[in-house]
Amino acid sequence: MEHLFANLLLNSIQAMSAKSGGVIEIRVKRVGKRAVIEVRDSGPGVKEENLDKMFEPFVGFRHEGFGLGLFSVRRIANEHGGDVKAASTLGVGTTITVTLQAAPTEP
Template sequence: LLKRITGLFSDYMRISEVQLLYSPAKMPITLLGDPHQIEHLFANLLLNAIQAMSAKSGGMIEIRVKRNGRKAVVEVRDSGPGVKEENLDKMFEPFVGFRHEGFGLGLFSARRIANEHGGDIKVASTVGVGSTFTVSLQAAPIEP
């Protein structure tokens, strides 16, 4: 799923001079839920990361996937400008954006989808360093 999504954005990343480092889980993880909505969630996070770095001409996005019990945990880390701590909670509110383009619905939509699938999104950010979005979603049990 994530390889397909990153493939959709490959031209945009190349034009934006954004490099991608993808670290998949050791074993494939099957997510539980609507694959189209989950794809939309990760597309929003990836687009947000690319756009965050477009102002500074490039950067790095790192995606790491791992299993934690019955959850799949996906970290999307960017080397964008970062966000002040007092603005972190506002990032997931509708119509709140920190860029001139867009409507401020991408992260709101991503969190709503994660919550509807029994998961969540958390964000950590440092101004001048970048942001890390950690998504946890329900995963199918490991088959023997």
């Protein structure tokens, strides 16, 4: 899980480096028996037709890196019974939403 969250944050940081900074928002909520984690950045955004490609191995939209960060995020989430989705608006930023099985609550 540490690797999943490190890659999410690194992806947002790198996306914003083209803009010389920005804001990252992290939101966590429980929805039924699931934990929903949203990481939103104020980077340049991604074209809609590229949203699913973001999670493929060796696909990147920057000149640096190997294109494995978000691929690893999805793989780790899937291994834990979760899922990952992306939403983006060009010029505004990108939100990556990770949904995982939540820990049981105390009675």
